[in-house]
Amino acid sequence: MNIILTAVNAKYIHSNLAVYSLRAYAKPYLDEIEIAEYTINQTTDFILMDLYKKQPDILCFSCYIWNIEYVTELIVEIKKLLPEVPIWLGGPEVSYDAAQVLESYPQVTGIMKGEGEETFLEVLDYYHGKSSNLSDIPGLTYREDGQIRENPWRTVMDLSKVPFVYQDIDKFENKIIYYESSRGCPFSCSYCLSSVDKCLRFRNLDLVKKELQFFLDHKIPQVKFVDRTFNCNQKHAMAVWSYIYEHDNGITNFHFEVAADILTEEEIALLHKMRPGLVQLEIGVQSTNPDTITEIHRKMDFQKVAEIVRQINAGKNVHQHLDLIAGLPYEGLDSFQKSFDEVYAVRPEQLQLGFLKVLKGSYMAEHQEEYKMIHKDKPPYEVLSTKWLSYDDVLVLKSVEEMVETFYNSGQFGSTIEHLEQYFSSAFEMYCRMGRFYEEQGYHKRSHSRIGRYEILLEFIKTAVPEESLVFFQELLTFDLYLRENVKNRPAFAGDYTVEKEELFHLYDEVFPREEALAGYAGKHQRKMIHIEKFQYDILSERKEKRETLILLDYQKRNPLNHQAKVIRLPIET
Template identity: 60%
Template sequence: MKILLAACNAKYIHSNLAVYNLRAYAEDYRKNIVLKEYTINQQKDEILRDIYLEKPDVICFSCYIWNISFVKEIAEDLKKILPDSVFWAGGPEVSFDAEDFLKKNPGFFGVMVGEGEETFRELCRFYVDKKGSLEEIPGIAFGFGEKIRHNGWREIMDLSNVPFAYEDMEDFRNKIVYYESSRGCPFSCSYCLSSVDKKLRFRNLDLVKKELQFFIDRKVPQVKFVDRTFNCKHSHAMEIWKYILEHDNGITNFHFEISADLLKEEELSLMEKMRPGLIQLEIGVQSTNPETIKAIRRTMDFKKLSEIVDRIHCFENIHQHLDLIAGLPYENYESFQNSFNQVYALKPEQLQLGFLKVLKGSLMKEMAEEYGIIHKEKEPYEVLSTKWLSYGEILKLKTVESMVEVYYNSGQFQNILNYMESFFEDAFSLYEELGKFYEEKGYHSISHSRMRRYEILLEFLEQRQEISREKAVDAMLLDLYLRENLKSRPSFAPSQKPYEKMVWEYRREKKIPKTAHIEVFQNGDIVLFDYETRNPLTNNAETKTINEEVKEYGYV
């Protein structure tokens, strides 16, 4: 008897913690279990071939919003070539409408609903040991004659009873490793499925520390905690943050999703001591409109959140990623613009503009009609319009999102953006107008190189007479050389020929390595870029203004 656990991830760098947890919990049946990870970018024929050659008796697919259509297509063809195999689905994308899913996808025999560890182990017992009956297994829905039988949801389990899922980290080379120290969420945000499970549970801290040490000893590049609100329990968060600080290996980065306004002084004082890059924080703001926050049942003190984000920013050692969601109740275009400007002013390392996804099983799905929410019928069930936001305005926000992603979140245009911002009504208007320029010129539908993005930006700025081309070019060159020692000069860069002799003699006297770059800017600054020493948060080269040193040698 062979049971195949199949995961179809969004990208190669992702891994699927769920299927590894299922396998670990069913350790008694390990010899019968095969685990396979694919991506939705792979050729379907390649996956069909791989699964077919395994000849599994039972195939269990892990289903999420990003892979459900892909899984359905794969399973439909697999059933034709493996007609005797039994197909099961599990995961959030099938748990909340299991019966409907089975009716529409007759190739699947059953669905594991909710938490799957205990359910999967009981299914292994049923198929491998031929013991028990499906009617006795809680947490499944399955074909029962011409009907579908739903055994109801299983009682949630003690998270500490789930064995550690990781063994040989070679399997995760060049991949993000996911880890879970708690399940459930104390909050009731109407757009989120985590709010459905109100029974928040924490993994035993002794286990957590032992497992974190496993990652630290193996110098895993990044461990991403999947806890929905990591710092909702102060003592739990403090113990983990203390441990990773005290056992820092100088390499591993830990990612946490937190509520910034819940952070206490003790936690902030600890964070200030951390190595740059030891942790990074994802902070969901979603909106700064009080009416919106109330409607989505979210708890947030934006004033306190802002103060804490500012304070962490001053530490200069922690990457902060802030989120906004467009399409929420009571948030029109102007309100979202205000939310954007308030969050942008906090200068996070990344600002993600997401669009509301009306998920099956969420309160937002139930409230969609009342809020006039129209959304896509197929996953990702993304908002198309609301009472407050038209589809045309959604399209405008999509353009803003694209510009923020390219110019702000890439971290490659920081100095030119800082220079530009004062010439626009607000930050939102900058990206709005830049996006409009892209569309007018037909640039939005073309793939561009990094250098071409700078050229387009300069073309955009040249429309505004009040902007100094010289200052704009200096800012762009600073951004470019901070990231890399360019092999060829940008088309818009002024010649360095007048300074070649001066720079050559200075380099010779000071024994400046060839890997470094010296740029003479139009404003008179002479800057040395050291690519051997980089900022661990931005990856920018270390810089030094050397005007005075050059003068000492009589070269200016």
């Protein structure tokens, strides 16, 4: 029998852990199951042709908000070509309104609801004649004799029984590796489907350590834990973090989603010991409005979150990514601005501004009338307006999101943005003004090169700061540019190169050899790997201070958190 498990991923670098887990668990039929992975960047025509060529006997699709439109188009068309082939769906996008999906798509044979490993295996047993009735399989909604039948949901399984799926690691080259050491979530956030399943389970730690060692031995670039709140069990979190700290291979990065306000002093102390770049943390703040936090059934002390984020930042070794969600109850534009400014003030490496998705089966979806919540009918069901937030306000936030992504999260303009903030009443106001400028100039209608973004930022700066400060900001932009890249073509805003040849030769031949810390830069082979720049202002000071500054940027010694070159202040001889 030819069984196809189909995954349509958001990007090529993504892999679908779910279909690999289903295949691995269905061990008796391993040789009959093929995984077919595609991306939403491929045409449905291409996927349709490829699936048809495989001539499946059973065709299954993994369904999420980012791919459901592709999947529904595919099932309609492929059923015309393969009318006798049973089509099964699974995943969060079809689990919570399974009967309605079957009514809408008569091409679908049935839906495997929720956790799928045991259900998938039992469905294959049915097709192999080992069981006679689909009605005996928990977790199914299916079509039989023209009727839609719903079986009870399946009791959750022991996570340690799910096989490890990465033995053939070469198949995942150039892909992010997703890994789960727990399922379920202890929290009840009303916008999230993890709150529906209250059964929190952990994979056996001996198994986890063995599998982590596999990743370390194979020098996997990044392993992304998909645990909903990784640190909800301190013993489990400490065991995993201690293991990767003690067995660090100097290459692999591990990503965790955590609740910052429940991090303990012991956990923070361990994080401070980590190699820079060994771990990165994603922290879902969502809002700092107490009424909003209460309404969405979330427990979070933002003051404690802010303090812990600052403590971790002080170690300068852990990348932190903080999230906000626009469109939540009781959060209007003014309230969101306050949330934004409070989160921005703790200086995470990235601040993700997302928009509420009103997911099927969530508490939020059930109360959307109460909140006067309007959202898109099509996936990802993004909010358009609420009782507190108009669509005009949403457009403002969309503009802010774009500016934050371009000028903050990119990490390309750090020094410039930090000084520019001082000319505005708040960071939020600065990004609002920036967004309006972008639209007024028509820049939002087209893409821009990296140098083009620097030039646009300088245009905006000219509208916001006094003329006497423009040279200072041009130098900041030049510094930010060379921090990331030793550009060959010097942009106009940087002016002429500021260090004369005679001064460069003096540094290489006389200054560097006699300074122990600089002696390594004296050789000619090093000169292509560094850049030396002179500024009128002390570009490394937190304040605007006019004082000639000479710096060396070493591109061989980059910061693993932000990939910026190492910066060395050079002596200026008079």
